[in-house]
Amino acid sequence: MPLALLEPMTVLPARLPKALHELSRSDHVAEVVVVSTCMRTEIYAVANRYHNAMNDIREFIGRWSGLPPEAWSDHAYSYHDDAAIRHLFRVAAGLDSAVLGEGEILRQVRTAWEAAHAEEVDGPILAHLFRLAAETGKRVRNETQIAQGTTSLSQAAVAMAAERLGSLAGRTTLLVGAGEMGEAMATALSAAPAAGPVLVANRTWDRATALASRCGGQAVQWGSLPEAFHAADVLLTSTGSPDVLIEADDIEAVLLARGGRPLLIVDIAVPRDVDPAVGSLPGVTVLDMDDLKRFAEDAMAGRRQEVPAAERIVAEEIERYMEVATQREMAPVVAVLHERAEAIRQSELARLESRLAGLDPRSRRAVETLTRGIVAKLLHEPTVNLKAAAGSPGGEQMARALRQLFDL
Incomplete structure (x- = not known):
């Protein structure tokens, strides 16, 4: 979409x-x-x-x-x-x-x-x-090896910035947002060859300083973003803000002070942190999630060979899920059927209690065993067939028929 x-x-x-x-x-x-x-x-x-x-x-x-x-x-x-x-x-x-x-x-x-x-x-x-x-x-x-190499959006964002600039060596990166995605991008920056200084800005100062400390960067006060825009060669942003954070006016105000130095912005927030109009300013390039998708598509050819193996695992797990799910689906019907049969057996024994009262314990146990065996044999085939048909249209029809026939 x-x-x-x-x-x-x-x-x-x-x-x-x-x-x-x-x-x-x-x-x-x-x-x-x-x-x-x-x-x-x-x-x-x-x-x-x-x-x-x-x-x-x-x-x-x-x-x-x-x-x-x-x-x-x-x-x-x-x-x-x-x-x-x-x-x-x-x-x-x-x-x-x-x-x-x-x-x-x-x-x-x-x-x-x-x-x-x-x-x-x-x-x-x-x-x-x-x-x-x-x-x-x-x-x-x-x-599988499908997770080898660059397999996160944050890694891909940093890699895309490095490819666009040729390298991040000596480049100053401004990281806006210290949430999970911001932290992941900071980690990717730390692993980038010879990456330059990292500035971290976040509305919450404590989170900015904590992330800057972990990645060896420098925290920037939210109110000092214009100065950070002036210093940065690359702006990476991915906050959870519902509104645009960086307007065209914010960047345009510092362009003259940059002396024509280009600025690359990679905005992978959804909704976007950066007004798309910023990309029309001279010397400013804005890349967003649509650009990241295209970049990732070109970069993942090597991992595509792992897709068949991954698809086989998915198919196996779907089959496992269906087996458990269909068993759970039929289990209540089977259980209620057996409960109803047992209730009938007990009721009939209770009805004949006066006739059975004179039986010795051994004979009484024989009656119990006989009646239980009859019930078990009568229900064996329906139970097996119900479980075998679980998950199929025929199984659903059988379950409905049993509920109607035995008023379950």
Whole structure:
């Protein structure tokens, strides 16, 4: 989806509880998790009624983004059942990222589920699904080479800046934002060959100084950003701000003092931190998430050979999930069937208690064994067939028939 459309759909962490509860209030959504990153906003839901739930989710997206459906429907996608499971597992495995094998997305998937769990809007189905998705992502990274090299957006952002400038040697980098992505970019800068000084700016001074200390840089007061713009050769930014932080006027005011020195800005925040108009100023180049996607596409050819192995792991984990899920689906039906049969057996024994009262203990045990054996043999084939058909249309029909026939 183009960045201009993705921005208004982004669900920032501070607003995630509101989004989760708004979605969960739908009569047709039983469980929900929202995964919102700089590349995607995805809603995973357990639907009581599929089409009604889809309509509710589309209406939510329209309200949240303030955009009419015709503006974004061609760029949206929806999956259900097996396809939805496969998509989530591929996302967690880094197979659906701008940077193939990206590690950050696995943490983001876990965090999304933890947030839903904390707000009590998930449930047993999504909890099981997201736990196994995280296991799938971890297994892909452990058993393949897909995570070798530059596999994070933060690393890619630094690499893209270095490629655009030829090198970061002797270049002063201003890092705006000291959150997780900012820290990751600071780590990537520390590993860059002969990278120059690093300046760190953040609205919270303590976080700026802490990150500057960890990366060997220098903290900059938020109010001193104009001076930092003057000193910097590269500006890297990725904050969680819902609003633009750096306007064209902010940069234009220092251009003359820079004496024609070029300025490269890499803005990987979604929504963007930098007004796109900044890129039209003389001597200023602005790169954003769309540019990073193109850069990553060119850089990941070597890891593509690992994709078949990763896809095989995803397929295996989907099969494992389906086996467990279908067993859980049939287990209540089987359990209730056996409980009903046992209740009938006990009821009949109680009804005949006066006739059985004269039996000696050995004979009484024989009656117990006989009746239990009859019940077990009668239920054996239905139980085996139910479990074997679990997850299939035939299995659903059998389960419905059993519920109706035995009033379960």
